Amino acid sequence: MARIVYYVAASLDGFIADSSGGVDWLPDGGSDDHRYDDFYAGVQALAMGRSTYDQVHGFGEWPYPGKPAYVFTHSPPPEGPEGVRFFWGSAQEFARDIATRYTGTVWLVGGANLADQFRQDGLIDEYLVFVIPTILGAGIPLFGGQGPHTTLELVSTESYPDGLVRLHYRRPGRY
Secondary structure (H helix, E strand, O other): OOEEEEEEEEEOOOEEEOOOOOOOOOOOOOOOOOOHHHHHHOEEEEEEEHHHHHHHHHOOOOOOOOOOEEEEOOOOOOOOOOOEEEEOOOHHHHHHHHHHHOOOEEEEEOOHHHHHHHHHOOOOOEEEEEEEOOOOOOOEEOOOOOOOOOOOEEEEEEEOOOOOEEEEEEOOOOO
């Protein structure tokens, strides 16, 4: 069965992008990829909202070649990079569909609104949140909406010399 993992970076004050949606405040990682390559090697598919897709696609070459990427949107563009599929159903419909297609990690990429829909429906199995030692003061919050209280279990923490901290949580009773 697929497991949905919200893998995201956030400022110390809980924002995933600045007020204009920019992410240029994120460190480039330098020689330390903070175990991204290990995580990405286990990813079978990606899911993202249209705003995240537009931003990532606007960076130039598609950074996820060879992996299916599902973009949640009600207004799909005429075409996208190879492997991109536009999806207009609910988070629950998506989770039911991927449960039959994948057995590994499905990466929920960025996007506070989409992540909040998945969280509210109890569909995120694990949370990998990288806290960046930056205070933005305003921006797009890690989670954007209301909804039920969500209790998580701490799996691990890891700190890096550049001040970044990796927090790994999961829903209770998972794995």
